[in-house]
Each structure stands twice: as structure tokens, then as C-alpha cells.
Amino acid sequence: MxxxxxxxxxxxxxxxxxxxxxxxxxxxxxxxxxxxxxxxxxxxxxxxxxxxxxxxxxxxxxxxxxxxxxxxxxxxxxxxxxxxxxxxxxxxxxxxxxxxxxxxxxxxxxxxxxxxxxxxxxxxxxxxxxxxxxxxxxxxxxxxxxxxxxxxxxxxxxxxxxxxxxxxxxxxxKEQSLIICVKSYGDYRYIDSNDILYFEADNNSTDIHLNNGEMITAFKTLKHFETVLPQLQFLRIHNSYIINVNQVSRIHTGNTVCYIKNSTTKLPFSKSYKENVDLIINRIAGGNYLEI
Missing domain, CATH: 3.40.50.2300 (Response regulator)
Incomplete structure (x- = not known):
């Protein structure tokens, strides 16, 4: 063909x-x-x-x-x-x-x-x-x-x-996921990007939430992470949140929230980032996908 x-x-x-x-x-x-x-x-x-x-x-x-x-x-x-x-x-x-x-x-x-x-x-x-x-x-x-x-x-x-x-x-x-290093005063903390659920803004710092329940604070703004993270894996959905696309289990457009896999966590998304939410929906649908 x-x-x-x-x-x-x-x-x-x-x-x-x-x-x-x-x-x-x-x-x-x-x-x-x-x-x-x-x-x-x-x-x-x-x-x-x-x-x-x-x-x-x-x-x-x-x-x-x-x-x-x-x-x-x-x-x-x-x-x-x-x-x-x-x-x-x-x-x-x-x-x-x-x-x-x-x-x-x-x-x-x-x-x-x-x-x-x-x-x-x-x-x-x-x-x-x-x-x-x-x-x-x-x-x-x-x-x-x-x-x-x-x-x-x-x-x-x-x-x-x-x-x-x-x-x-x-x-x-190489079949290797992205490793993010959070460095602070000689302390090097290495995080596998696949273990990250989402990033949350906290004034001039950012809290990184992991799938094991741990939270790590990085002294960089959420805007900084938005510019350096690979958009194929991470997308900003709110002024306060960047989400790992691979960790999304549900999107409710009526309630404007995204749900995180294997947890009760749900993150709001704003109208200004609705295009990114649509992009997440399209990416998931473009994979090995069945809609019923």
C-alpha cells in the first residue's frame, strides 16, 4: 500500500x-x-x-x-x-x-x-x-x-x-531516561524524570513531587523548569503546576482538573493552558490506545 x-x-x-x-x-x-x-x-x-x-x-x-x-x-x-x-x-x-x-x-x-x-x-x-x-x-x-x-x-x-x-x-x-540533578551547596540529588509526578510553584522555588510520596524543593522558579524540561514529557497546565504527561490517569475538562496515576491527587488546569491539556489528550490518544 x-x-x-x-x-x-x-x-x-x-x-x-x-x-x-x-x-x-x-x-x-x-x-x-x-x-x-x-x-x-x-x-x-x-x-x-x-x-x-x-x-x-x-x-x-x-x-x-x-x-x-x-x-x-x-x-x-x-x-x-x-x-x-x-x-x-x-x-x-x-x-x-x-x-x-x-x-x-x-x-x-x-x-x-x-x-x-x-x-x-x-x-x-x-x-x-x-x-x-x-x-x-x-x-x-x-x-x-x-x-x-x-x-x-x-x-x-x-x-x-x-x-x-x-x-x-x-x-x-541509549535507553536511558532523563536524570534531573537538584544541586544545593555541594549536595547533588539525582532524580529520574519517570519518577516525577508534577512540579509545583512555591514563590521563587519549586517543589518536585515524586511517585514515592517524597517532595524535593529546588531553588528555581517554575518558569525556569518550563523552559528546560522536555515538552514531550512535561507540560505546564497552570500557573502553579507542570505535569508529567506519562503520569496522567484522567482529565476532566468540565471540572478543569487532571488526575495523577495511582493516587488521589488532582491538579487544576487553567484556561490559559488549555491548549497544553488538549495536547496531552492527543498524545495519549496517539499511542497504543482504545477508546470505548
Missing amino acids: SQSYIIIDDNQDDVAKTQAIAERFRNLSFLSYANNYDDGVNLILEHQPQLVFLEIDPADKNSNLSLSLINELYRYLPVVPKIIITTNTKELAYDALKYEVIDYLLKPINVNDFRKAILKFDRAIKSNLPHSEVKNPVATFEVLDETVVEELETENEIEIKTNTTAEKAIVVQ
């Missing part, structure tokens, strides 16, 4: 090159293209393709193309298309991993790397699961590179493997 795709790239020549390679694959069906953020979002919402080729480091900065386009899609679509990044730099590869993209291809795109990306895409589609849930020992991004990959392994907690014969660098995401 043919899978539809859209190309979003500020460079029209690159759009044509990507389309030319994609035309070699009979299972891909071209729908359209866009050259900027707004047109790209509207095009995806209109056609709802299975696959999007996305440029995230555009030469024309006025196009506003970036990974934030993926977040925008979660606000409106119950099932977000699979994303393959096509760009000129490897610098954003780690950031792309957080968005669970199918693959990360460096321009000029090599047809063999393109083929591998499409095979990953086919596997994700056939599994009927989000790409992050495909049963795979590791999630890999294969990236053409003519230079030595440096210093990403320690800082970004990813493993770099170099294949000198094929002149490729393979970025392998």
Missing part, C-alpha cells in the same frame, strides 16, 4: 532532490511541499500524510522551520505523521532524538541512507505503534559524515560509533 508524504524545506532545490530520490520507492506517494513553518503545519493538517521530510536548520531563518513544528502537530492531530529530518548539519541530531523522529539524514542525501530510513518507516507503520514503541534493541540514526564525531557522547548521553569504511557516523540513543 502506498504511503503519502510531504516535504517541508526552505530550499526549493532540496525539495526537488528529496522528491527525486523518493520517487524511486513505489511505496511512497508524493502529496505536496511547503517552504516555511506556517505553510508546512497547514499542509500537514489538511492532508495528514503518513510521512514528513522536515528541514530543521534552514538557510532562510524567516521560514521558522525547526523541531517545534512537531510539537505544534500534537496540538491538533490524534496521530502525528512519522518524521524524517533532512538537514545540512549534524549538530541538532541529539535534539531530534528527543522528538522520536524516524531518522536523521544529512544533505546531500545518499540513496542508501534514504532506503534504510524508509525501511525504518515501514517497520514503524506496520507495527501500528509510535516509532518509540517499536521493539528494537536500540534506536539508531545513521548520518553521513566526512569528519570525526567529537565530544557528544559524554555531554549528551548518547553513544557515537564510527564506521570509517563507509564514512558514516551512527548515533545510537
Whole structure:
């Protein structure tokens, strides 16, 4: 069965090159293209393709193309298309991993790397699961590179493997959750992000509530946490609360409250953050989901 795709790239020549390679694959069906953020979002919402080729480091900065386009899609679509990044730099590869993209291809795109990306895409589609849930020992991004990959392994907690014969660098995401360090006067407190239920504002500090009932105070504002936490896992729902999306058990839009798993805790959400609550609903519905 043919899978539809859209190309979003500020460079029209690159759009044509990507389309030319994609035309070699009979299972891909071209729908359209866009050259900027707004047109790209509207095009995806209109056609709802299975696959999007996305440029995230555009030469024309006025196009506003970036990974934030993926977040925008979660606000409106119950099932977000699979994303393959096509760009000129490897610098954003780690950031792309957080968005669970199918693959990360460096321009000029090599047809063999393109083929591998499409095979990953086919596997994700056939599994009927989000790409992050495909049963795979590791999630890999294969990236053409003519230079030595440096210093990403320690800082970004990813493993770099170099294949000198094929002149490729393979970025392998470790199956490791985000560790948050709360530091105070030489005391380093490490918290697994999966253990966090929610963040609560307390004047100029923030209380971090854990699933074991413990509360840890960090001397940073809730606004600070909103800017540094990964939005795929944490979203602000109120002036006083940031919630772990994976810990939500119930959302009552009439009473404007979110319930926390395995507890009696319920957090209010405000109208100003209603879009984030809708995003949580769409993300849950986009997973392994049955509505009755």
C-alpha cells in the first residue's frame, strides 16, 4: 500500500532532490511541499500524510522551520505523521532524538541512507505503534559524515560509533531516561524524570513531587523548569503546576482538573493552558490506545 508524504524545506532545490530520490520507492506517494513553518503545519493538517521530510536548520531563518513544528502537530492531530529530518548539519541530531523522529539524514542525501530510513518507516507503520514503541534493541540514526564525531557522547548521553569504511557516523540513543540533578551547596540529588509526578510553584522555588510520596524543593522558579524540561514529557497546565504527561490517569475538562496515576491527587488546569491539556489528550490518544 502506498504511503503519502510531504516535504517541508526552505530550499526549493532540496525539495526537488528529496522528491527525486523518493520517487524511486513505489511505496511512497508524493502529496505536496511547503517552504516555511506556517505553510508546512497547514499542509500537514489538511492532508495528514503518513510521512514528513522536515528541514530543521534552514538557510532562510524567516521560514521558522525547526523541531517545534512537531510539537505544534500534537496540538491538533490524534496521530502525528512519522518524521524524517533532512538537514545540512549534524549538530541538532541529539535534539531530534528527543522528538522520536524516524531518522536523521544529512544533505546531500545518499540513496542508501534514504532506503534504510524508509525501511525504518515501514517497520514503524506496520507495527501500528509510535516509532518509540517499536521493539528494537536500540534506536539508531545513521548520518553521513566526512569528519570525526567529537565530544557528544559524554555531554549528551548518547553513544557515537564510527564506521570509517563507509564514512558514516551512527548515533545510537541509549535507553536511558532523563536524570534531573537538584544541586544545593555541594549536595547533588539525582532524580529520574519517570519518577516525577508534577512540579509545583512555591514563590521563587519549586517543589518536585515524586511517585514515592517524597517532595524535593529546588531553588528555581517554575518558569525556569518550563523552559528546560522536555515538552514531550512535561507540560505546564497552570500557573502553579507542570505535569508529567506519562503520569496522567484522567482529565476532566468540565471540572478543569487532571488526575495523577495511582493516587488521589488532582491538579487544576487553567484556561490559559488549555491548549497544553488538549495536547496531552492527543498524545495519549496517539499511542497504543482504545477508546470505548
